[in-house]
Amino acid sequence: MATREQRLKFMAEALDMAEEALQTSEVPVGCVFVHSGKVVGRGRNETNETKNGTRHAEIVAIDRMLASGFQLEDFQQTDLYVTVEPCIMCASALRQIKIRSVVYGCGNDRFGGCDSVLNVNTDEGLDGTPYPAEGGFYKDEAILMLRKFYVRENTNAPQPRKKANRVLKTGDLDIESSS
Amino acid sequence: MSSTSFEITRIPTPDEQRALTTETVYTTTISPQKTSQLLSFIAKHLPKLTGIEHVKRVRKTSTFLQVILCQTSAITEEELLRILKDSEWTLGEICQVPDTPPITADQFSKWKDVWPVAFRPPAQNRVEITEEERKYIAGQILRSEQEGVVMCQPKTHAVVASATAQDHPLRHAAMCCIGKVADLELARNDSLVPAKRMHDEPSDTAGYLCEGLDVFAITEPCVMCCMALVHSRIGRLFFINAASGGGISYYGMHARKGLNHHFSVFQCSMPEKSDA
Numbered sequence: 306m307a308t309r310e311q312r313l314k315f316m317a318e319a320l321d322m323a324e325e326a327l328q329t330s331e332v333p334v335g336c337v338f339v340h341s342g343k344v345v346g347r348g349r350n351e352t353n354e355t356k357n358g359t360r361h362a363e364i365v366a367i368d369r370m371l372a373s374g375f376q377l378e379d380f381q382q383t384d385l386y387v388t389v390e391p392c393i394m395c396a397s398a399l400r401q402i403k404i405r406s407v408v409y410g411c412g413n414d415r416f417g418g419c420d421s422v423l424n425v426n427t428d429e430g431l432d433g434t435p436y437p438a439e440g441g442f443y444k445d446e447a448i449l450m451l452r453k454f455y456v457r458e459n460t461n462a463p464q465p466r467k468k469a470n471r472v473l474k475t476g477d478l479d480i481e482s483s484s
Numbered sequence: 485m486s487s488t489s490f491e492i493t494r495i496p497t498p499d500e501q502r503a504l505t506t507e508t509v510y511t512t513t514i515s516p517q518k519t520s521q522l523l524s525f526i527a528k529h530l531p532k533l534t535g536i537e538h539v540k541r542v543r544k545t546s547t548f549l550q551v552i553l554c555q556t557s558a559i560t561e562e563e564l565l566r567i568l569k570d571s572e573w574t575l576g577e578i579c580q581v582p583d584t585p586p587i588t589a590d591q592f593s594k595w596k597d598v599w600p601v602a603f604r605p606p607a608q609n610r611v612e613i614t615e616e617e618r619k620y621i622a623g624q625i626l627r628s629e630q631e632g633v634v635m636c637q638p639k640t641h642a643v644v645a646s647a648t649a650q651d652h653p654l655r656h657a658a659m660c661c662i663g664k665v666a667d668l669e670l671a672r673n674d675s676l677v678p679a680k681r682m683h684d685e686p687s688d689t690a691g692y693l694c695e696g697l698d699v700f701a702i703t704e705p706c707v708m709c710c711m712a713l714v715h716s717r718i719g720r721l722f723f724i725n726a727a728s729g730g731g732i733s734y735y736g737m738h739a740r741k742g743l744n745h746h747f748s749v750f751q752c753s754m755p756e757k758s759d760a
């Protein structure tokens with residue numbers, strides 16, 4: 306079991322991936338997969354670039370890892386560090402690859418599959434293996450990253466969709482289709 | 485010719501399947517002549533009913549009327565008695581009332597036995613599949629048997645994409661089909677002059693390329709795939725075989741409170757070639 310200090314170290318790497326997403330105008334969510342104390346996979350949102358609403362950080366990373374020879378069964382000894390609570394889709398994907406555990410930054414009120422909306426990680430009778438998930442690691446940093454994105458997007462958008470004039474404010478976190 | 489054996493059944497939403505739950509209200513019993521007097525007293529002195537707008541204020545018995553004073557969650561019995569003390573009204577029974585509105589005829593028949601309620605079925609309760617649509621749906625399900633998950637434009641019935649599952653733990657047919665729709669759009673964009681590319685547009689519309697599409701599958705999609713369909717904002721999902729760990733059967737993900745997009749789901753029987 307990683308210490309809190311080790312977890313924060315890996316979460317800082319996940320935040321670097323989120324920062325990379327932000328720089329390329331993607332919703333800033335990033336993740337790293339850790340096996341035997343080493344980062345073995347990285348991902349960040351690519352939904353805009355690919356026009357594919359399912360290319361979340363976790364799915365992108367898993368795809369790359371498998372493509373570069375990472376063995377499926379090794380996910381059973383692998384932990385995920387992701388800046389935002391996995392959405393229901395990713396939470397199910399992580400179950401299906403039998404991830405060992407998930408550590409996340411901030412919660413995902415709209416789509417969260419590891420507590421916020423559903424408990425895909427622990428509910429019984431679903432495909433794959435249940436896993437523990439714990440949030441709150443660099444939570445404020447993860448939220449700040451998302452806020453930066455939405456403020457920037459609003460400045461660029463000719464016609465803001467729905468929630469007009471999002472401002473830097475807690476509780477206004479909108480991580481639509483993005484994590 | 486109308487097809488006879490091909491069945492299309494809409495899968496109820498979690499709300500439509502909900503069992504009766506109740507909350508409690510203070511009531512009083514009066515003679516009918518006193519009604520307007522009591523109602524104006526209630527309006528002036530007692531907390532408004534909140535969240536139970538479907539509940540009728542008055543229940544008739546053979547000789548009397550039983551009237552809701554207010555919810556027990558709004559004030560304590562002690563407070564209520566203090567308010568009633570200087571009036572001509574007395575506290576009667578504490579009664580159960582349904583805490584959500586009935587949205588199906590079945591719920592209504594059960595709910596109203598507990599306390600009178602209004603019944604206004606929501607619009608999506610009355611989805612009708614036309615004869616022409618039945619043929620289209622049968623045809624696309626037959627296609628799905630050959631080609632995997634199929635996505636179509638509901639108005640033109642044009643096939644947008646189809647995909648089978650790949651040898652990969654996450655590349656289920658629905659995920660692959662969403663990916664194909666995206667790739668088609670990318671290819672289309674590449675053929676446009678740069679200024680017209682969607683890349684240059686503000687970003688949060690990406691991933692909505694499947695918005696409103698009909699999706700056909702033989703087997704109910706898993707939780708991952710159902711959430712991918714929610715993210716992609718599809719219109720309707722048709723499948724034949726339900727799955728116990730499927731996103732619809734397990735979580736009712738097509739119409740779950742808390743998710744920002746809902747879609748309709750229909751379970752079908754296996755069509756014959758003559759149905760299409």
Ligand SMILES: [Zn+2]
Nearest residue numbers: 361392395484
């Ligand atoms: Zn996700």
Ligand SMILES: [Zn+2]
Nearest residue numbers: 656705706709
């Ligand atoms: Zn699936």
